[in-house]
Amino acid sequence: MMSLVCLSLRLRAAGCHGSRRSVATVVSGNKTASLVRQRLQMEVQEMRSVLSGFRPGLLVLQVGDRADSNLYISAKLRAAAQIGIDAKHLRLPSSATQDQVLQSVLSINADPAVHGLIVQLPLDSVNPMDPERITNAVSPEKDVDGxxxxxxxxxxxxxLKDCFIPCTPNGCMELIRQTGVSVAGKQAVVIGRSKIVGAPMxxxxxxxxxxxxxxxxxxxxxxxxxxxxDILVVGAGRAEMVRGDWLKEGAVVIDCGINHIPDERKLSGHRVVGDVHFASASQRAGFITPVPGGVGPMTVAMLMENTVQSARHFLLKIQAGG
Amino acid sequence: MMSLVCLSLRLRAAGCHGSRRSVATVVSGNKTASLVRQRLQMEVQEMRSVLSGFRPGLLVLQVGDRADSNLYISAKLRAAAQIGIDAKHLRLPSSATQDQVLQSVLSINADPAVHGLIVQLPLDSVNPMDPERITNAVSPEKDVDGxxxxxxxxxxxxxLKDCFIPCTPNGCMELIRQTGVSVAGKQAVVIGRSKIVGAPMxxxxxxxxxxxxxxxxxxxxxxxxxxxxDILVVGAGRAEMVRGDWLKEGAVVIDCGINHIPDERKLSGHRVVGDVHFASASQRAGFITPVPGGVGPMTVAMLMENTVQSARHFLLKIQAGG
Structure with a gap:
């Protein structure tokens, strides 16, 4: 079913046919994420009608008390509550040892009320920690961060049908789908090869x-x-690195960057920009995501999507008597 | 240390400087595989001097009795014996059930004398089999097929330092190294996205x-x-698909294809060709692997490499008292 946002983007794109496009269509992550959340909210209600009292369960495991982590966790808990997910936050002190963190992961793995478990990174501990080892201790069936x-x-x-897809690239795919541009056979370029953005993208x-x-x-x-x-996804971590005159005319440009640059006109003294130079890129791209309000909100929405997907599998197993 | 083959390839390449290259340097998999086997043989001898009587152990698990599988298994066992690897062949009847195959895998996983376990595919059974499930039952520490x-x-x-690399792409990398052409910053193109060739390549x-x-x-x-x-690796499974006039002048061309095409001049009525049209490609490439005698022999050599690597880890663990 074509969403309203998608339809409106297609109509705008169609309106440009035949004439040289001068300004790209801005693909809003805020709007798309809101549509995803609405869909998930309905799905959770449906689950509750199938199994009375059932709620998808998400647990965020934090070590320490980093201010930025606290902000991200709040956003996740808020989004989960809005959809009807039962979200919990478990904070271990920064004095926790790696063994204690691993023990917590194992006991959450065994808890049937938790369908999604994420370990908030970076781990803020006074003890040596191997984040890879801790991430890999999460049961693959609950690894909603992928x-x-x-x-x-x-x-x-x-x-793809048998795994959890990391949330940021999953959100990028959703934004590309919203443009109505088909991906098959296209030339796609990804800048970056990180575990959470570039490689899975x-x-x-x-x-x-x-x-x-x-x-x-x-x-x-x-x-x-x-x-x-034809499709460009940028996860380079360098402010405004990609310039408009680099782009192919009409390209779909998805910007995963979140960079703070000095701006004396702002009270905070800085502003947030992406990895793409928006002003010049939007003169040449066909579609472009803004920063902020593009990929960012999609990441949290896709975490909710994965949690609901995990709960759905759990329910199907119960129904199959497994 | 630069190998003799590598040095000779570099000298040949250097001789072409300044003039338009007319015929590519042929990168022999037979020669390179032979050098790899010699190195591994010495390494196994060294292991035996460290721990008297020790030998790396490889087990090939086969289900059924396919003629082509029998040929491949013979080649593996022969190469292993030559190096000093203790290679065993366990054949289950085609009447074996999936549970029986899984049970065999688990018991081999637990055998400390086996450092590498490969499941010969395809599984030739009268019962339904899920090859993914069986492949994933192999302990990651013994999964020398990667x-x-x-x-x-x-x-x-x-x-890359913490995993087994699938043998065919690992062999391709070894052949690329032999050319002396550096990979960093180059444009590489891979044709194919299979689990055993394209994706890991x-x-x-x-x-x-x-x-x-x-x-x-x-x-x-x-x-x-x-x-x-600049570097082209082809694992498409289509006879002579890549033509010489497609290539960039001087490219490194690695051909993973093994295709049988009709040839009435041959007694067998056919001959083996790669995915690259060798005659035209060798007029334009800088380096090219032949078929047969290119990537093929490297695949078996790299299986031996992985088995010896696994045995080395095992020995280090013993020495560390773990």
Missing amino acids: LSCINAGKLSRGD HDLLLWSNATVTTCHSKTLDLPEQVGRA | LSCINAGKLSRGD HDLLLWSNATVTTCHSKTLDLPEQVGRA
Whole structure:
């Protein structure tokens, strides 16, 4: 079913046919995330009608008390509450040892009321911690961040139906879908190869049948590579690095960057920009996501999507008597 | 240390400087595999001097009795014996059930004398089998084929030091190293996205810092994509698909294809060709692997490499008292 946002984007795109496009259509993550949340809210209500009193359960495990982590966790808990997910926050003190953190993960793995478990990174502990080991201790069936090796392996080898997809690239795919531009056969370019953005983004575009090029800090001819992209996803972590004149006319541009740059006109003394230079890029792209209000809100929405998906599997298992 | 083959390839390449290259240097998999086997043989002898009587152990688990599987298994057992690996072949009847196969895998996982376990595919059984499930039952520490989700996940996310790399792409990397051409910053193109060739090949080239493009059956402009490749790896499964005039002058061309085409001049009525049209490609490439005698022999050599690597880990653990 075509959503209203999608329909409106298509109509705007259609209106530009035949004439040179001068300003890109802005793809709003705020609007798209809101639609996703509405859909999930209805789905949770439906689950409750199937099994009285049932609620999808999400647990956020935090070590320590970083201010930025606290902000992110609040946003997640708020979004979950709005949808009807039973979200809990477990905070271990920064004096916790790795063994204690692992013990907590294992006991949450065994709790049937929790369908999604995320470990808030970075771990703020006075003790040595191996984040990889802790992330991989999360049961693959509850790993709604999609960061464990097993989920990464399935995604990278094309088993998309049988894994949790990391939230940021999953949100990017949803935004690309909203443009109405088909991915199959297109030239896609991903800048960045991180575990949470670039690498899984490559996988998603590849298994949606795009021809995918991955660029990174060692790429020598970045503007030329970018100029070939029908679909460009940027997760480079460098403020306004991608300039408008690099882009292919009409490209879909998805910006995962969140960078703070000095701005004396702001009370805070800084403003948030993406990895793409928005002003010039929007003169050349066909579709572009803003920063803020683009990919950011989608990440939290997709975490909710994965949690509801996990709860759905749990319910199906119960119904099958398994 | 630069090997003799590598040095000789470099000298040949250097001789072409300044003039238009007319015939590519052929990168022999037979020679390179032989050097790998010699190195491994010495390493196994060294292990035996460290722990008297110790031998790396490899087990090939087969279900049924396919003639082609029997041939491949013989080649593996022969190569293992030559190096000093204790290789065993366990054949279950085609009447075996999936549970019986899984039970065998679990009992081999627990056997400390086996450092590498491979399940020969396809499984030739009269009963329904889920090859994914069986492959993933192999302990990640013994998965010398590198086909389990966990090893695929680590490779795809760049943890190359902590995983087994699938043998065919690992062999391709060894052949690329033999050319002396550096990978970092180069444009690499991979044709194919299979679990055993294309997808892990992408990962290896990416984490060697190439800018990598993955092409496949849905790629619309394959000749154009191929024409940009400094390094081209082809695992498409289509006889002589890549033509010489598609190539960038001087490219490194690695051909993973093994295809049988009719040839009435042969007694067998057919001959084996790769996915690259060798005659035309060798007029334009800088380096090219032949078929047969290119990637093929490297696959078995790299299986031995992984088995010896696994045994090395085992020995280190024993020495550490773990």
